[in-house]
Amino acid sequence: MSLDLARLGLAGRPLRVRDLPAGPGDxxxxxxxxxxxxxxxRAVAPHRGRFVGIEAVVPDAQAALAAQWPAWAGGGVPGAIEDFGCARAETRHFPVGQAPGVACADAAIQISMWQLPDRIVLAVHNTDGKTAKNADIQLDLDALNLTPKLPWQEFIGVRQLVAEEKAPPPILDFYGRRLTLKALPPAGGRVIGVRRY
Incomplete structure (x- = not known):
């Protein structure tokens, strides 16, 4: 299949291709x-399809994200983080303790944040090396620009982007403005995306 990269606004730019499996075993x-x-x-079975994404990448933004990625999360920036849209020139990064509109009363829970106009990504780390902890995180959705502006037309989605196997899903209490991550493992953490759709 031929693509007109100029008409798509992708000509002359570094590109990344993501081939998303359509089902188990793909x-x-x-x-x-x-x-x-x-x-x-290749190999598209009858009555099946493939999802393929092509996007322009910003190498400087990718390098910045890689430099900001927390050591406890290990292994470099996962594709899920880039897929969520964090590697952009307009992404703002806030190191641990500096994320506006985000707070946790437990001093052992450290949070850094990447922010775009319609989403945030939180890297939540349990620094206690011995005890699993629940992280109750207060989110000022208004300050973070995440409050839906069109009732019944917009909503907030929460995604667990990086987590240990069988981690409980994050729980967002919209009215209480609280995000809860249960049983963060000792010295471990999770990366959570919150987005206004």
């Missing part, structure tokens, strides 16, 4: 030749 099947603007997808 393996990546897309190849992209940016020079020719040709996307090839």
């Amino acid at each position: 393996v990546p099947a897309a190849a992209f030749d940016a020079g020719r603007g040709v996307l090839s997808v």
